[in-house]
Amino acid sequence: MAERDHIVIAGGGRVGRRVAEDFVNRGTDVTIVERDASRIDAADADDRVTYLEGDATRPSMLKRAITDETDVVGALTGDQSTNLAVCMAAKQLFPDLETVARIQVEDGDEYTEFVDRVYFPERASIKAAVNALAGSDIRTLEGVTGDLELFDVRVGYDAPAAGEVVADALPEGSLVISQASGDVAVQHSTTLVAGRRYIVAADHEVVDEVLTQLRGATDD
Template structure:
């Protein structure tokens, strides 16, 4: 999934609402579908479509040429699976994420690209599921600081650059992800490698732009 594509979320409950707001705060185009949308979701930064996302006509009205992921985040497993299957029928290239009740997620591999379970249905879990593998929010600290697990895409502005020069103020590269290798200000960021990055919330978008490849926009 690119870091600029449109996101469709079915369900405006606690999880759906906060996941939608997370992406909208970072400049992503987000559409939320719900038969009875939470008033708190409605705003200039999130498009709200009132309707049943299991109906193809409603789902297709929400999906655009730039949609690359559909997240079915309602509290009803059957609804989520139907939404994901309908999205795939509409466009096989769209990535689908379903919130499910059963730990046996392997049973759904033929129908959805990724599942997650209620005990992990936090905002962070929903964000990471929709964001895919290239960027993961590890932790939100006091609401002002986020720790990200992010990969340097090939052709990204930060690739080959020294940490001190590549990233905005308010950012600290902690270590290489998985390798537990400490990163210094003079360390060069290597294409294809993952890093743990702590960043102020107001610069997270700029940080992700630096790690994003030229073809991802």
């Protein structure tokens, strides 16, 4: 069972395509809105991803891309102003959607009034995005080999990790960064609360174990 049913990504560059790939690998439907047709063609579009050519800052395009199943809009273009405009327009049209904006400056807290979460993928990599989201607490993961997965997961009520502290609940190579709302950091001594969503980073080799600990048995 996917944690997200459908996400919309504004920006079909390297960051947008990488994030889309991570989500479709977990069974989430993804739509990418990209204004540059040549970029879509050059991407050798994954047929698991829906590509729409157009300007995601336009309400008409957002209405076309966003469905009843959409959980979150991620504005991941290389232009900060565009990303903020996309998120603000999406929130105006669909107030219940979560919005995530790629921001170029590290002092991004001032933008949380307008978007639900911000991140700063300076090197357009998942690892850089994780470090930017977590601040100094995540730097110890720089030495982990292989790609890191970054995901939003709700702790199941019957999950092994429910009621346990982070340090005891999860394997080496993983880290709970924050509550999914982005406003509460998580420490090693934090107790994981059933029903609450968290942002989690994990080396790809332990992702299955992490999800089993956090979600428990599923009906996949």
